[in-house]
Amino acid sequence: MEKVIICEIDKYDKEKIKAFLAKGFNDLNFKFQRKKVLIKPNLLSAKPPEKAVTTHPLMVASLAEILMDNSCNVYIGDSPGYESTDKVLQKAGYMEIIRHLNIKISRFDEKIVKRNEGISPYKEFVLGEDPDRFELIFNVPKLKTHTMMGLTLGVKNTFGFIHAFHKAKWHLRAGKDRGLFARVLIDIHNIIKPHITILDGIIGMDGEGPSHGRIRNLGIICISKNTYALDYHIERMIKLPYLLPITKEAKKISFIGEYEVIEYGNPVIKDFVMPKTMNTDCNLPEGIKTVLKNLLIKKPKIKRGICKGCGVCIKVCPASAVEAFNGSVKFDYKKCIRCYCCQEMCPNDAIKI
Ligand code: SF4
Ligand code: SF4
Numbered sequence: 001m002e003k004v005i006i007c008e009i010d011k012y013d014k015e016k017i018k019a020f021l022a023k024g025f026n027d028l029n030f031k032f033q034r035k036k037v038l039i040k041p042n043l044l045s046a047k048p049p050e051k052a053v054t055t056h057p058l059m060v061a062s063l064a065e066i067l068m069d070n071s072c073n074v075y076i077g078d079s080p081g082y083e084s085t086d087k088v089l090q091k092a093g094y095m096e097i098i099r100h101l102n103i104k105i106s107r108f109d110e111k112i113v114k115r116n117e118g119i120s121p122y123k124e125f126v127l128g129e130d131p132d133r134f135e136l137i138f139n140v141p142k143l144k145t146h147t148m149m150g151l152t153l154g155v156k157n158t159f160g161f162i163h164a165f166h167k168a169k170w171h172l173r174a175g176k177d178r179g180l181f182a183r184v185l186i187d188i189h190n191i192i193k194p195h196i197t198i199l200d201g202i203i204g205m206d207g208e209g210p211s212h213g214r215i216r217n218l219g220i221i222c223i224s225k226n227t228y229a230l231d232y233h234i235e236r237m238i239k240l241p242y243l244l245p246i247t248k249e250a251k252k253i254s255f256i257g258e259y260e261v262i263e264y265g266n267p268v269i270k271d272f273v274m275p276k277t278m279n280t281d282c283n284l285p286e287g288i289k290t291v292l293k294n295l296l297i298k299k300p301k302i303k304r305g306i307c308k309g310c311g312v313c314i315k316v317c318p319a320s321a322v323e324a325f326n327g328s329v330k331f332d333y334k335k336c337i338r339c340y341c342c343q344e345m346c347p348n349d350a351i352k353i
Contacts, residue, residue: 001260002226003028004233008265010219012202017062017221020264021198024223025066027262030196035135036073038106039063040194042142042157043078044210045345046091052205052215055142057093059200059221063138064101072136077106078160079128079167081345082316085109111163118187119253120180122173128163131192139194139227143201143218143234145209147275147340147353149178149185150244152210153234154197154227158189168318171339176297182245186255189227197227199234206273212349213275220267229259238272277340277353297338298353302328307350313342 005027007020025032041055049056060076067074076098080088085107089095098105108128115124131137141157149156162170174181201220207213220237224230228250235247243251250256277298307328314322314329321335322342343351 001258002224002229003260003262004222004224004226004229005262006220006222006233006237006264006267008219008263008267009202009221010217012056012058014058014062014065017059018066020221021063021066021223023264025196028196028223028225030225032067032072032136033070034072036133037067037075037136037138038129038131038134039074039076039103039138039140040078040157040160041076041140042144042152042160043080043085043088043092045081045347046083046088047211048091049093050215052142052144052203053211054088054092055140055200056202057097059140059198059202060094061097061101063140063198064097064103068101073104074101075104075106075134077108077129079108079162079164080160081341082312108161108163114191116187116191118183118190119249120183120187122184122187125188125191126163126166127161127191129161131161136196137192137194139192139197141197141199143199143204143220145206145213145273145275147208147210147277147343148338149182149246150240150274150278151231151234153199153231154194155185155189155231155246155250157197158192158194159185161192162188168316168341171318171341172337175337178245179249182249185246186249194227196223196225197230198223199230201234201269208275208343208353211344211346214273216272218269220269224259226256226259228255232256233259233261234269237267237269238274240274275353299333299336299338300331300340300342300351300353302330303350303352304328306348308348310347312345312347313351316341316345
């Protein structure tokens with residue numbers, strides 16, 4: 001039976017994290033000695049670790065030290081939202097660790113075409129890195145809310161393998177259909193096939209994540225070989241009264257079966273606040289949603305006086321629904337697909353949903 005292991009851990013203490021990881025790998029019978037490995041953290045944007053937007057560097061340092069001690073050849077990589085990988089690694093506090101441990105950087109700037117007969121209607125995906133170059137992939141997401149998909153955990157984290165602005169193409173293809181986007185994310189996850197997922201939930205984010213939510217000391221790390229079970233278990237710990245789109249699709253195709261939960265300490269998640277978008281996107285009866293969807297799905301709106309007119313939202317909008325206007329921006333709601341990439345990437349928190 002699949003296992004999901006959760007540990008209560010109050011702060012980023014490298015020795016404590018290493019002790020948990022070593023015990024967890026042993027309990028999962030996970031072998032990794034002398035392998036060429038890729039660590040894929042969440043490197044969404046160039047924010048310092050205390051902002052809880054990116055996977056904490058001490059999570060990655062703890063993991064990398066264990067891997068080095070076991071003679072692994074370690075790479076780290078991701079494709080951030082719109083900045084360069086190097087800029088995000090620098091700002092997110094990784095560079096010293098990378099230099100100190102002699103980790104190699106993969107900038108996810110290749111164009112690798114992978115074909116897959118999955119559950120979405122799409123069969124071809126352009127990746128920034130070839131997962132088959134590595135013997136093992138360690139998927140290391142951050143526990144955060146996500147205004148479009150509810151949460152961003154393990155399955156969503158592998159969307160970062162998609163090459164640069166091809167990500168926008170997938171948003172555009174899925175449009176407002178959260179179920180279709182979930183099926184695309186599942187297909188991508190199944191191409192990457194991470195060998196293990198390690199969720200950084202020591203400090204996470206609730207509310208209007210994944211960039212501008214409330215920073216929360218949640219005090220957990222969770223690991224599993226089955227990312228779908230891990231993600232589902234976090235939803236259960238949060239006590240969501242509904243299934244989020246990825247879990248809903250994964251359950252339909254039996255990717256989530258029975259699993260055993262192993263707890264170290266007393267890991268709990270209390271008073272977790274989901275994004276406001278979830279009240280309409282997941283929490284309403286299907287019949288009402290189908291009829292009123294376009295009216296109910298929340299729109300992005302500008303916070304006047306905060307917007308600095310930097311143009312990042314114009315650059316990242318998959319639907320070309322944002323344009324410059326009077327030193328700020330305005331939205332074309334007829335074109336807008338409610339993906340909230342603009343809110344996610346705005347460096348000034350100038351967009352509300
Ligand atoms: S809304 Fe944000 S990203 Fe868009 S122009 Fe204003 S400050 Fe820049
Ligand atoms: S305006 Fe914002 S929410 Fe609408 S499509 Fe563009 S990025 Fe997505």
